[in-house]
Amino acid sequence: MKRDRGDNMLELNKEKFQILGCEGQNADAIMRPNITYWQDAWRRLKMNKVAMFSMYLLLVIILMCIVGPYLRPYGFEEQFIELANTPPTKEHWFGLDQLGRDIFVRLWKGGRVSIAIGLIATFICTVVGALYGGISGYLGGLVDDIMMRIVEVIVGIPYLIVVILISIVFEKGLFSLILALVLTGWTGIARIVRGQILQLKESEYVLAAQALGADPARIIIKHLIPNTIGIIIVYMSLNIPSYIFAEAFLSFIGLGVQPPNTSWGAMAAFGQQNMDFYPYQLIFPAAAISLTMLAFNLLGDGLRDALDPRLRQ
Numbered sequence: 001m002k003r004d005r006g007d008n009m010l011e012l013n014k015e016k017f018q019i020l021g022c023e024g025q026n027a028d029a030i031m032r033p034n035i036t037y038w039q040d041a042w043r044r045l046k047m048n049k050v051a052m053f054s055m056y057l058l059l060v061i062i063l064m065c066i067v068g069p070y071l072r073p074y075g076f077e078e079q080f081i082e083l084a085n086t087p088p089t090k091e092h093w094f095g096l097d098q099l100g101r102d103i104f105v106r107l108w109k110g111g112r113v114s115i116a117i118g119l120i121a122t123f124i125c126t127v128v129g130a131l132y133g134g135i136s137g138y139l140g141g142l143v144d145d146i147m148m149r150i151v152e153v154i155v156g157i158p159y160l161i162v163v164i165l166i167s168i169v170f171e172k173g174l175f176s177l178i179l180a181l182v183l184t185g186w187t188g189i190a191r192i193v194r195g196q197i198l199q200l201k202e203s204e205y206v207l208a209a210q211a212l213g214a215d216p217a218r219i220i221i222k223h224l225i226p227n228t229i230g231i232i233i234v235y236m237s238l239n240i241p242s243y244i245f246a247e248a249f250l251s252f253i254g255l256g257v258q259p260p261n262t263s264w265g266a267m268a269a270f271g272q273q274n275m276d277f278y279p280y281q282l283i284f285p286a287a288a289i290s291l292t293m294l295a296f297n298l299l300g301d302g303l304r305d306a307l308d309p310r311l312r313q
Contacts, residue, residue: 041230044306051302054295061292065115068108076109077101077260085278094284097267098274106262107284113174113263115292118243121181122236128182129189130232134220136190137197148194151187159184159246163255172258177250181243189235196228230307237300241293248289264289 035043045051069076072093080086080100088095094103136147163180170176200206201224209219225232244264250256251265252272259266264285271282 041306045302048302048305051299051306054298054302057291057295058299061111061288061295062115065108065111068111069105072102072105074102074105076106076262085274085281087278087280095278095280097270097281098278103267103281103284106267107264107288110257110262110264110267110285111288111292113257113261114244114247114265114289117174117178117181117247117263118240121178121185121243122239124178124182125186125239126189126232126236129186130193130225130228131220132186133190133193133195134197134225135216137194138201138216138220138224140198140201144194148191151190154184155187157184163250167255172255174257174261177247177256181246185239185243188239189232192231192235193225193228196231197224200224200227234300234304234307237296237303241296244289244296245293 074092078101080096080102082100083092083096084098084100086092086096086100092102092104094107097103097106132147132151136144159180162183163177166176166180166183170179197220206219206223209223214222247256247263248265248268251263252269254269257263257266267285268282268289271278271285275282
């Protein structure tokens, strides 16, 4: 009951009110279904058109590296000396190099080596660096100081010197190249993971694991490092192109992949010698390197935004 200005009693009941716009709906139901962190990250990544285009471009490049050499009936070492330096034709889509080898077949054959080096080196560096940084950050104190001083010493060593020294000890080739890149490349992710572990090790679930008697190795591997997986994935996506470029640079100056094997860097080195008269021999491998690096970097930027928990909705 409610009293109006004239002290007349007004009776209020449900029949005098009508709900508009909600007929047949359950107002108590959750408006959006609950989704996991990874589902939300994938949803936000799909909203980034540039990142999705980069991902599809990478898939196309990787697919061509797998099936591309089989699209033409030529071997990557097969030579047609009489047709050397022939520009692109219907028979040889990307032309022939100075030794009469089909550039299309060699481009995708070399892409296997370049991308494999980037993936293998990044994986090894990530595993080593994550474990090293996790141990350093969790143990802390004197152990952390000593381990970080070791990292600073390694960072101060130019990797080109390491490559030259390893090339002297071992033969020039794929193994020595990956070894040289890995020896100094794990320090970046080690620092990143260490910084994250320093923040996470005071969390309640870590204290609970310690109270239950879990040893440090289990806490680091099972609890701490999995909670840094988002940052690790972003680091990997941004580190792969740096290793691809490092391989291309070292192969360009003769310290990388050796003949008869090939890579994009080795092809660019051969194409640079004939750039004035036959520019296509340099354009195709250079374009492959540039597109792959650009796609990885743009995808890494998209993953960084998608995996940021502060942007989760």
